[in-house]
Amino acid sequence: MSRTSPGRLQPGPADLSGTGPRRPERLAWLVLLLTLIGLAAAFSSGPSGAATTDSGDGGPPTASQSAQVADIVKTFPSGSVAPAVVVYDNADGRPLTGAQLEQITRRAQPLGALGLAPEAARPVVLKGKVATVAVLLPADAGGERNTAAIEKIRQTAADGITQPLRAQVTGGPAFRADIAAVFKGADTTLLIATASVVGLLLLVTYRSPVLWLVPLAVVATGDQVAAVLVGALAPHAGIEVSASSAGILSVLVFGAGTDYALLLVSRYRDELHLTEDRFTAMARAWRGTAPSVVASGTTVVLSLLTLLAAELTGNRGLGFAGAIGILVAMGFALIVLPAVLVLPGRWLFWPLIPEAGQAPAVDRRGVWARIGTAVAGRPARVALAGSALLVLLSCGALDLHTGLARSDSFRKTPEAVLGQRTLATVQPAGAGEPLTLISTPAAADEVLAAARRTPGVASVTAGDRTAAHARATAVLAAGPGTDASDAAITRLRSDLARIPGARALVGGTTAENYDVERATEHDTRLVVPLVLAIVCMVLIALLRSLVAPVLLVATVIASYFAALGASWIIFRTVYDFPALDTTVPLLSFLFLVALGVDYNIFLIARAREETLAGHRTRTAILRSLSVTGGVITSAGILLAAVFAVLGVLPLITLTQIGVIVGIGVLLDTLLVRTVLVPALVLLTGKRFWWPGRPEQETARPGRLPG
Numbered sequence: 001m002s003r004t005s006p007g008r009l010q011p012g013p014a015d016l017s018g019t020g021p022r023r024p025e026r027l028a029w030l031v032l033l034l035t036l037i038g039l040a041a042a043f044s045s046g047p048s049g050a051a052t053t054d055s056g057d058g059g060p061p062t063a064s065q066s067a068q069v070a071d072i073v074k075t076f077p078s079g080s081v082a083p084a085v086v087v088y089d090n091a092d093g094r095p096l097t098g099a100q101l102e103q104i105t106r107r108a109q110p111l112g113a114l115g116l117a118p119e120a121a122r123p124v125v126l127k128g129k130v131a132t133v134a135v136l137l138p139a140d141a142g143g144e145r146n147t148a149a150i151e152k153i154r155q156t157a158a159d160g161i162t163q164p165l166r167a168q169v170t171g172g173p174a175f176r177a178d179i180a181a182v183f184k185g186a187d188t189t190l191l192i193a194t195a196s197v198v199g200l201l202l203l204v205t206y207r208s209p210v211l212w213l214v215p216l217a218v219v220a221t222g223d224q225v226a227a228v229l230v231g232a233l234a235p236h237a238g239i240e241v242s243a244s245s246a247g248i249l250s251v252l253v254f255g256a257g258t259d260y261a262l263l264l265v266s267r268y269r270d271e272l273h274l275t276e277d278r279f280t281a282m283a284r285a286w287r288g289t290a291p292s293v294v295a296s297g298t299t300v301v302l303s304l305l306t307l308l309a310a311e312l313t314g315n316r317g318l319g320f321a322g323a324i325g326i327l328v329a330m331g332f333a334l335i336v337l338p339a340v341l342v343l344p345g346r347w348l349f350w351p352l353i354p355e356a357g358q359a360p361a362v363d364r365r366g367v368w369a370r371i372g373t374a375v376a377g378r379p380a381r382v383a384l385a386g387s388a389l390l391v392l393l394s395c396g397a398l399d400l401h402t403g404l405a406r407s408d409s410f411r412k413t414p415e416a417v418l419g420q421r422t423l424a425t426v427q428p429a430g431a432g433e434p435l436t437l438i439s440t441p442a443a444a445d446e447v448l449a450a451a452r453r454t455p456g457v458a459s460v461t462a463g464d465r466t467a468a469h470a471r472a473t474a475v476l477a478a479g480p481g482t483d484a485s486d487a488a489i490t491r492l493r494s495d496l497a498r499i500p501g502a503r504a505l506v507g508g509t510t511a512e513n514y515d516v517e518r519a520t521e522h523d524t525r526l527v528v529p530l531v532l533a534i535v536c537m538v539l540i541a542l543l544r545s546l547v548a549p550v551l552l553v554a555t556v557i558a559s560y561f562a563a564l565g566a567s568w569i570i571f572r573t574v575y576d577f578p579a580l581d582t583t584v585p586l587l588s589f590l591f592l593v594a595l596g597v598d599y600n601i602f603l604i605a606r607a608r609e610e611t612l613a614g615h616r617t618r619t620a621i622l623r624s625l626s627v628t629g630g631v632i633t634s635a636g637i638l639l640a641a642v643f644a645v646l647g648v649l650p651l652i653t654l655t656q657i658g659v660i661v662g663i664g665v666l667l668d669t670l671l672v673r674t675v676l677v678p679a680l681v682l683l684t685g686k687r688f689w690w691p692g693r694p695e696q697e698t699a700r701p702g703r704l705p706g
Helices: 023-045 065-073 098-112 143-158 172-183 186-206 213-233 243-272 278-309 313-342 367-377 379-397 415-424 441-453 483-497 509-543 547-575 584-612 617-648 652-689
Strands: 002-005 008-010 081-090 124-126 130-138 165-170 435-439 457-465 470-476 505-507
Touching (some): 023 213, 023 313, 098 130, 098 143, 098 165, 130 415, 165 415, 172 415, 186 213, 186 243, 186 617, 243 278, 243 313, 243 584, 278 313, 278 509, 313 509, 379 652, 435 441, 441 483, 505 509, 509 547, 584 617, 617 652
Antiparallel strands (some): 435 470, 457 470
16 A cells, blocks of 8 residues: 555555455455355344343342342242232222222122132222222243233223222232333334434435445344344353343444444545545455444443443343444444445445545545634633533532432333322332341241331231241331332341341342342442443553543543433423432443443544654644544434434333433534544643654554554
């Protein structure tokens, strides 16, 4: 490969030295053939999806008290059943009449016939306003079986009753059925929405009726391959992948895969301006793009793998699935996409077909070149203004609240939650999800007495026993997920732990949510430093600098807090969300830092390449901005839109992640990477690369530097 001026490539035979004229084309066809064979094998023998569990998210840590209680309860005779509770009341809040109680009594017998113990389905009237009928179902019923049972119970409960009397079904089985309903068809909905958004944005970006189909088809195929691989490998690794993690997997593959595709296509189009041979152009584009893609993809993969050290099974599942998804996206972007792009020829770009001899993007005075010139005129003011804006947005998170109760976690309130709220009008707020107390039989009475003395506990009822354990039920005065409820659980566990020989444990759904929150705090303290360390190490290895990684990581952290603050303002004023789910800040940080560093790498790796080509750092960053600004902007807008697609699912947690990451990515692309970072590079000059000295190095002949 020859050069006539710094950073300007000219056509030459060196790229294909030692190859026959048809060898690149044969290699491309071989790649496609092997890809098709691999796809056929994967889709014919692999699972249909990535999810390996019916739950909406992972449960508490296996070492937590609530997880231990759940395992012990299964050993009780009553542990094999779970009650679905039919709640009857008047929609206008009036007391139940005698005629209505007769209707409820007539419904009890057919309801009981749907459960394991028909005799247990007896109406219980609470304060004259609410009546309940318990239907005992198998505790271990699978998702489809449980959902079918709940649907039948709801139909039977409402059959023949007259308004204003209404029936609502709540309880553990009903909650599981409603969560399953949230994700029913979610994979298809999410895939269609994501593919539609990506396709539309690619069409706008390329302004070609054909070209946009190529990266979309390649990335969509990669997404399906990733789902099959995750579903096949997760059970062998002892990993549970929830339905929500499977949804995020598709978003990650589409977002990252399309970003990589945009980078490669942009570089390929530039190289087509410099040579008549499309295979030579692709070889040069690949060598110029691959280091950035590998570096950014490796950063994301390693960051996601830090979740394997987390306590929460849901976090581990997401880390495992996401890492495989990014690896697949990298593979398809660097192996399959080049073959699909190069075989058809230049006509793929119609009507804007690149011709040899035209000026490449780096030499054209486009909008990003003009922005770079404006930033270069006043870099100190630009850096100060950009930093001030990020600080101002971050202030929106000063009153941020975390800890979203399960009853508040749905965009549209399901019937199980409505039934629980109806019960709360005539019972203590915690009655809908009572605690389960486990102890040794010898200490059972002492445990009951201590629990009744604990502040925040409304009532305690003794349960059944086995030779090894005694069981009791405790109802809290406060509603699940509230600060008062959490404080009561902490006091209760502390009080029971002081009873000698009791080996007391506190579990139940409310305690499980409490343990999930505590585990999330632990995972955050563990994962955040690991992710930052990984990002720094990758940047140090790629840029051979110590100053650059520190500045770049600082901008990543600043954009995260700015996104968090801006999103919290939107959540409170537009969505009226009471709080963030406890897992949202950690996962948002992970995605923003890991994916946001991609744009750092795209921009600064090209700047280093231009520096090695003979340009001073000031000129190199402006040239890099002019050629990558459009790609970074397109990739960022696309990635933000892809994450926003998570809002199509009626689960607040995914909506919150989508909004925070979407806003953060837009800040990254429109402000940080394209304005603030260039200003910082201009201010620091060649010190930006310290201790490296790329201005004094020379690129090795015959290959792209960096």
